Amino acid sequence: MSHSAPDGGPTPHDVDAVTGQIGRRPRGLRRVAHRCPCGLPDVVETAPRLEDGTPFPTLYYATCPRLTSRIGTLEADGLMREQTERLESDPDFAARYAKAHADYLAERDAIEPLGTDVSAGGMPTRVKCLHVHVAHTLARGPGVNPSGDEALERLDAWWHAGPCVGPSADGSGGSETPPTG
Template structure:
């Protein structure tokens, strides 16, 4: 296991997530990583959504700037380069371990037979979605997901610098009596 348990969700978190996603967040069980300003960056999502849909992507990247950065890397065809890293035995072993850690984290929130053994991002053998891999790397911390770490290293976005107040990024709403 790498990350759970999570701190309780605050109403302000849900409001920020709604702004980041442009829709109502579904099945959120916790904030797995935060921007240095406190805004959500990665959510942990239940393995079965409230409507009953199986949902394998436990760590879901929500931060608009991080999401845009991963989309840019994918558009620039970085995924085949990262896939080549799996030819190294040590990287491949670490990626397989990341897959198992991901499954163990998600299992704490229920077993869903339809997605048994399926993690996210192509783990453990492919590089399929940098958003999922970066989300896992941010939630688990450096050194757990080598491909997620490599994607973040190639990214113009950094978790060390807040860009939430910049145009296009979600802002933390002002606290209300309900949120306090």
């Protein structure tokens, strides 16, 4: 299986997989930013503007339903609140988080400047969405986003049950299979 189209963008199989994962055709999809160990996309990079011109500041988007479910559990367990409180009490964490914000803006603006300092996930003053931070960490690697690093360390192996989506009856690869585990 090819991991990208000849132009570096997603393959038709990737688009079908992401469609199955999120339950609709992806908007603004630029490329697969990270693949699950099962080989399917689990994080995609989106364009700073959608096809209709609407600004879309979330550069990295987690797509795997098993991954996003587990991140949601961390949110429900209070990790966002804990990390937001640490922004006030832990200068090192706050500095690394501010750097993640600056890096995120630079990456997005290198594609297309939106003319705003709004990044995603509450950066740099609060932790609002762990999904954004885990996606950022998976896309760019450990050390780029302390919130994503910590959340990822707390997640179990969401891929162990196998692919979250499988081939559809027509062979297109886009129908969702029920998550197990």
